[in-house]
Amino acid sequence: xxxxxxxxxxxxxxxxxxxxxxxVIQFNQxxxxxxxxxxxxxxxxxxxxxxxxxxxxLPGQVDITSVKIGSEKVGEPGKExxxxxxxxxxxxxx
Amino acid sequence: xxxxxxxxxxxxxxxxxxxxxxxVIQFNQxxxxxxxxxxxxxxxxxxxxxxxxxxxxLPGQVDITSVKIGSEKVGEPGKExxxxxxxxxxxxxx
Numbered sequence: 654x655x656x657x658x659x660x661x662x663x664x665x666x667x668x669x670x671x672x673x674x675x676x677v678i679q680f681n682q683x684x685x686x687x688x689x690x691x692x693x694x695x696x697x698x699x700x701x702x703x704x705x706x707x708x709x710x711l712p713g714q715v716d717i718t719s720v721k722i723g724s725e726k727v728g729e730p731g732k733e734x735x736x737x738x739x740x741x742x743x744x745x746x747x
Numbered sequence: 748x749x750x751x752x753x754x755x756x757x758x759x760x761x762x763x764x765x766x767x768x769x770x771v772i773q774f775n776q777x778x779x780x781x782x783x784x785x786x787x788x789x790x791x792x793x794x795x796x797x798x799x800x801x802x803x804x805l806p807g808q809v810d811i812t813s814v815k816i817g818s819e820k821v822g823e824p825g826k827e828x829x830x831x832x833x834x835x836x837x838x839x840x841x
Binding site: 693694695696697700701703704708717720721722723724735737739741 | 787788789790791794795797798802811814815816817818829831833835
């Protein structure tokens with residue numbers, strides 16, 4: 654069984670197009686699957702990036718196969734706070 | 748077969764706790780399923796609301812059974828723009 658090439662992109666403070674292009678480049682370099690991960694305020698941007706890749710840059714070529722949300726503790730012990738997280742999996746169609 | 752009571756909550760500009768409490772009230776009034784819907788910048792808030800309901804207000808009682816993302820055209824004809832959307836389904840455990 655061949656390993657499935659997976660790229661992971663952490664979505665943060667940069668403009669959304671940076672993350673879109675990072676994903677497109679990974680797919681063009683042979684990745685079968687690209688995962689966008691984000692926390693807190695960046696969650697909306699991760700959804701935007703995934704939708705732009707799927708519908709504008711690689712239409713008909715990739716599917717969003719999984720969207721998961723969760724929570725994570727961040728910060729120093731004693732000053733921890735909980736932030737929401739998202740993981741969006743885009744996969745190349747066969 | 749009994750109809751499954753479903754509540755829908757549109758997440759927008761209000762503080763996140765408004766949406767959390769709306770969901771908790773719907774579950775307490777007998778809803779089996781509550782759906783958070785949001786667009787654009789409010790997507791992060793919808794994820795926060797779902798996570799707060801699941802982990803803080805009704806821990807062990809509800810599951811996030813589905814998360815879907817998509818795109819929608821909004822605005823007047825000629826001035827349309829595309830916004831991302833999210834739908835998060837919370838369901839009561841049996």
